[in-house]
Amino acid sequence: MGGEPLGQRLQDKPPLWGTAGIESLIPEMLAQGMIGYPFTCPDMIGGGEIVAMAEQGATDQEFFVRYAQIAALSPMMQFSVRPSRVLDDVHLAAVRAALAVRASLLPLILDLVDEAARTGEPIVRPMAYHASGLENVTDQFFLGPDLIVAPVTTPGATERRVAIPAGRWRGDDGTVVEGPTAVTVRCDLARIPRFERLTDA
Incomplete structure (x- = not known):
């Protein structure tokens, strides 16, 4: 089905x-x-x-x-x-x-x-669906083509690494990141780390 x-x-x-x-x-x-x-x-x-x-x-x-x-x-x-x-x-x-x-x-x-x-x-899409080279990243995902979601899956975590594809991305905390790169972000108890693709106006 x-x-x-x-x-x-x-x-x-x-x-x-x-x-x-x-x-x-x-x-x-x-x-x-x-x-x-x-x-x-x-x-x-x-x-x-x-x-x-x-x-x-x-x-x-x-x-x-x-x-x-x-x-x-x-x-x-x-x-x-x-x-x-x-x-x-x-x-x-x-x-x-x-x-x-x-x-x-x-x-x-x-x-x-x-x-x-x-x-x-x-x-919910694999990172490699919209970004080649990230085939082995399986602990974060795309929600549609323009939003990266990187939830926490380990106990006691206060930060986590997030793989960022090429382009400019704005985090939920307002920071702007230029990819491709990997960044370490805070992930306090109430935070779901995520990054939105920025497009030129």
Whole structure:
């Protein structure tokens, strides 16, 4: 049914840091988009694998926030549990900040949804889709051709490296970067690092 207008959620994930859990979300969403499923959802926020969640006990609040940030800039998002039930005020505020980013970018997301319905083109795109030489970058993605999203997938991170293709790019913090390059950016709990392509007026 590739190419059909079907929502496709990733397989249930355990609530784990690392390649078996949160680090698998972006590569698998990219793969789904490239094989004909553009309307992808990165499993339930917090992890949807029931047995592993039951064994985990208390929610890892930082993990929940970082999961929500990935989902916020995906075509669809779904919570495994109501955030206010499992998060303290600081972490709940970070999830709300991610939802605010999604709301601000919803016109772009909906335009990409319409485009995918017409053309089958993925909404979440590998870096190499629009920038040669970045075939091995699988922990960030293009949302359409002009926005780079670089979520955090490692515990305790306060900064991360972001690969920047050729051109001029403005970060969500207002900094302007000339590519191609790689930059290290702050990624405090409430931040989803992202860069928008600048075009000459």
